[in-house]
Amino acid sequence: MQSFRNHEGVVVPLDRANVDTDQIIPKQFLKSVKRTGFGENLFDAWRFLDEGEIGKTNRQENPQFVLNDSRYRNASILLARRNFGCGSSREHAVWALMQYGIRCVIAPSFADIFYNNCVNNGLLPVPLPEEKVAQIFVAASSSEPLTANVDLENQRVTYENTESISFSIDSGSRKRLLEGMDEIGLTLRETDKIRKFERQHQRTMPWLFTDNP
Amino acid sequence: MPRTLYDKIWDSHHVGTREDGLDLLYIDRHLLHEVTSPQAFEGLTLASRKPWRLDANLATVDHSIPTTDRSEGVKGIADPIAREQVEVLNTNCDSFNIRYFDMLDHRQGIVHVVGPEQGATLPGMTIVCGDSHTSTHGAFGALAHGIGTSEVEHVLATQCLVQQKSRNMCVHIQGPLNESCSAKDIVLALIRQIGTAGATGHTIEYCGDVVSSLSLEGRMTICNMSIEAGARAGLMGIDERTVVYLESRPFAPKGGLWHEAVDYWLQLNTDSDANFDTTVELDVTELAPQVSWGTNPELVIGIDEVVPSSDDFSDEAKSETVGRALEYMDLTPGTPISEVILDKVFIGSCTNARIEDLRQAASIARGRKVASNIKNAFVVPGSGLVKKQAEQEGLDEVFKQAGFEWREPGCSMCLAMNNDRLYPGERCASTSNRNFEGRQGHMGRTHLVSPATAAASAIAGKIADVREYL
Ligand code: SF4
Numbered sequence: 001m002q003s004f005r006n007h008e009g010v011v012v013p014l015d016r017a018n019v020d021t022d023q024i025i026p027k028q029f030l031k032s033v034k035r036t037g038f039g040e041n042l043f044d045a046w047r048f049l050d051e052g053e054i055g056k057t058n059r060q061e062n063p064q065f066v067l068n069d070s071r072y073r074n075a076s077i078l079l080a081r082r083n084f085g086c087g088s089s090r091e092h093a094v095w096a097l098m099q100y101g102i103r104c105v106i107a108p109s110f111a112d113i114f115y116n117n118c119v120n121n122g123l124l125p126v127p128l129p130e131e132k133v134a135q136i137f138v139a140a141s142s143s144e145p146l147t148a149n150v151d152l153e154n155q156r157v158t159y160e161n162t163e164s165i166s167f168s169i170d171s172g173s174r175k176r177l178l179e180g181m182d183e184i185g186l187t188l189r190e191t192d193k194i195r196k197f198e199r200q201h202q203r204t205m206p207w208l209f210t211d212n213p
Numbered sequence: 214m215p216r217t218l219y220d221k222i223w224d225s226h227h228v229g230t231r232e233d234g235l236d237l238l239y240i241d242r243h244l245l246h247e248v249t250s251p252q253a254f255e256g257l258t259l260a261s262r263k264p265w266r267l268d269a270n271l272a273t274v275d276h277s278i279p280t281t282d283r284s285e286g287v288k289g290i291a292d293p294i295a296r297e298q299v300e301v302l303n304t305n306c307d308s309f310n311i312r313y314f315d316m317l318d319h320r321q322g323i324v325h326v327v328g329p330e331q332g333a334t335l336p337g338m339t340i341v342c343g344d345s346h347t348s349t350h351g352a353f354g355a356l357a358h359g360i361g362t363s364e365v366e367h368v369l370a371t372q373c374l375v376q377q378k379s380r381n382m383c384v385h386i387q388g389p390l391n392e393s394c395s396a397k398d399i400v401l402a403l404i405r406q407i408g409t410a411g412a413t414g415h416t417i418e419y420c421g422d423v424v425s426s427l428s429l430e431g432r433m434t435i436c437n438m439s440i441e442a443g444a445r446a447g448l449m450g451i452d453e454r455t456v457v458y459l460e461s462r463p464f465a466p467k468g469g470l471w472h473e474a475v476d477y478w479l480q481l482n483t484d485s486d487a488n489f490d491t492t493v494e495l496d497v498t499e500l501a502p503q504v505s506w507g508t509n510p511e512l513v514i515g516i517d518e519v520v521p522s523s524d525d526f527s528d529e530a531k532s533e534t535v536g537r538a539l540e541y542m543d544l545t546p547g548t549p550i551s552e553v554i555l556d557k558v559f560i561g562s563c564t565n566a567r568i569e570d571l572r573q574a575a576s577i578a579r580g581r582k583v584a585s586n587i588k589n590a591f592v593v594p595g596s597g598l599v600k601k602q603a604e605q606e607g608l609d610e611v612f613k614q615a616g617f618e619w620r621e622p623g624c625s626m627c628l629a630m631n632n633d634r635l636y637p638g639e640r641c642a643s644t645s646n647r648n649f650e651g652r653q654g655h656m657g658r659t660h661l662v663s664p665a666t667a668a669a670s671a672i673a674g675k676i677a678d679v680r681e682y683l
Contacts, residue, residue, distance in 0.1 A: 033251035091361035117361035172235035207466035
């Protein structure tokens, strides 16, 4: 996975709560068996006026949608309201965000599975209190695009001349993001421990190890 | 120290703590399907890794396949991209030696229907699947999590899930439940009460007499939608009904091992003095059948209520969401929900496509006709075995005579990855679990209801009060 230390970029304000993964990447794009190519269909039903399909070109952009606003064309930090990423477990949602160019999502809260999927891919989810998020919304919605700095090492978000805001993240996720570690490799270091557990588990619950049908 | 059921399953599967401080949880059962597994298998191949333990895995195909005639198998899938996805699962299961119920297998079905039906879901297990509705399996007292594709790969390679322990929430359901309502109405009422993020960071345990009185099918319906309340897992205690449901299922233990397992399971429940971080009381005694009117599963009202207005909510974010939902759903505040005209009806999904759901819907449809304004009324059984059982009971004939379409098993119009879908502007009463924008088709509008309400609504041609049809 990609590591995340420090990122500076334009903030795009997506003023919606409960943004679900069906919106982030609609179902028709989940038919792909690849890991790439999702960025162009991020928020497809909101970003475009015509109905999207895999491989469709010459799309009609929706001028009302914030990602299509010229101020935010190069944005890499997404700002949203509470419960971002609720719904389906599709990791395609995180792939779509990253492949579009988003490196960090700031919101008051995130859905659990989405949060894990972010950390497993090197996209940084930053939970901030509602009132702080509201302040950033104001700053990011002015005529000049807002640039913010997200510093994972020090767990701080800084923008304009305002005081930096600290955010929380569990130490394990922080470490994995900072170092971009191979998650499976890390667990496989514990192979002996897992084998030992497995033998014990089979003794206490043998019925879980009978390959029945 | 007294422990909850969640604590106990967690403790008995806790392998250890990794260098980075995160916990490793051993996984007993891993369910796979075509949408969230291809990139995981690809990852394994690229890293030259092998599945850790083959017999823990079980795969089936459900999301992308058509629900019309399937006699030609994968070759008969008209959509080339969907066909490729199913072919890739066929190849992966073959080359990795994963047990697989393919399109032509009579046991194929929606993964969350198949697991319990096969007895591949057992009490006290940890279960994962690359699908958020894995919470369904919690109805058996199993700790079941939805996971992303990286985690699918991780579980395949290591038999462990990296987890942080969640908090314990108790949802105490106060009854009795009246006969016009079912498990679906209960869970819709719950999400309305606590919101779509109400249980974020928690594992829910449902308790109270109402839960004990429900069949396993009904319990699965409730656990299924735990994710819609933000919980990654929902759980229910283990009792005689759980045991009776599982006995003699193909994957369930047999003989002496069965008795040993049952003894263990029945002792696994939450200790009477265990502590929950959060407790929610839900009173269903006066509950009316529930209907979602908006674009997330907390935007729910009773069948005898009117569509709300954004002014009804003081919370700014909620008021804004309500305003957008009204616009998307093309509804006017103050409209009685029972006057809303429909185009389509869908009875199916991992929430409500089990035999009991079909029986409930059929009991309403029997001897009646689908209204002429309904373009399609689909009944999509949850699995090949549910379909067969329903046909043995003659339910297929009841539906067909009433004007419903009787389909092959799969996810179908729950998420419309195949051709079963809403077209722009169409409105549907659906027994599925998500009413998000476009979920059932681009610009489609979904109203979540119980199977009985869906059947009554097909007959009425509008969202119906099932109490008039009992
Ligand atoms: S029926 Fe719907 S919710 Fe259930 S697994 Fe299929 S798509 Fe997901």
